[in-house]
């Protein structure tokens with residue numbers, strides 16, 4: 001069964017019910033019934049694979065997870081209520097008190113809070129390397145290091161880390177290599193091919209793609225996923241069947257959406273590169289991107305996030321946002337609607353300047369999550385705001 005990506009995204013489907021429905025129904029049920037005592041015993045003893053209780057599995061979450069498992073080339077997975085619950089639960093399941101993590105500093109804000117504020121409650125410390133310090137990774141590894149963690153492309157500066165290189169370091173030191181693949185989606189990049197043991201997504205972003213529901217998912221090897229599954233089914237961060245139903249439908253159009261998002265984003269990046277008010281543009285598939293060769297090696301296309309540096313720093317950034325007419329000012333990304341943010345005065349405004357610079361956030365940095373509106377209208381809005 002090696003059908004193409006788009007085909008499996010559409011054709012992987014939970015078994016039909018007695019009504020022979022074409023589209024998968026929504027299974028809004030907290031539990032499932034048994035015919036007799038023996039069936040119930042065998043099911044709880046896990047001699048029989050079936051749904052027992054929706055905190056463990058549900059036909060809708062299973063369908064969603066099966067698709068992601070297939071797309072990422074993984075063996076097993078589990079769906080969570082949010083991206084953060086996927087990240088936190090995976091770490092909590094695999095780590096013991098006193099373990100150590102090595103991570104790139106450029107991680108999602110709440111992931112950074114988990115590393116610096118919450119995991120230390122259990123005496124779990126994290127050592128950071130910056131995107132341009134991959135050569136330091138080995139020197140950060142300690143005898144108690146268990147996980148090596150990265151995101152690529154990074155948020156919001158759109159830097160690229162070399163999955164193959166970092167995968168080799170993880171393997172050499174017997175570390176669990178975990179990649180947050182949210183920005184790329186499994187259509188663009190499959191980290192398991194480059195040595196990742198686990199791949200995590202916030203399904204809230206491009207997987208939903210329409211800004212409707214929250215969700216998260218972790219996929220990887222059978223052994224690691226079994227540990228995460230047992231921890232999760234007892235601690236309760238499960239995705240709701242409704243969100244799984246929405247997200248499984250969303251996956252049917254992931255390939256075509258991400259193609260168009262990336263086509264629009266490349267045009268936005270090319271437009272910005274030519275604009276006189278723009279100092280610098282970062283987009284993985286622009287030749288000027290410092291890690292262009294690595295991006296070409298591991299990514300199919302460039303994704304939908306473009307970062308650029310305005311001439312004129314913080315004031316220019318705020319002014320640009322104030323003159324945007326059509327695009328949305330919002331913290332989300334990966335929506336059909338183009339979203340513009342100015343991290344240094346909003347999402348990352350509370351960080352010190354030093355902390356901001358460590359993750360590549362300069363004062364004039366603007367992040368655009370390029371949507372699916374007509375490209376002429378997207379560029380027209382950005383252009384009039386740049387000129388204003």
Ligand SMILES: *Cc1c(COP(=O)(O)O)cnc(C)c1O
Nearest residue numbers: 082083084108180182202204215
């Ligand atoms: C949004 C995001 C998360 C967190 O996901 P939620 O669904 O909001 O909990 C994690 N990682 C990255 C890269 C994200 O963009």
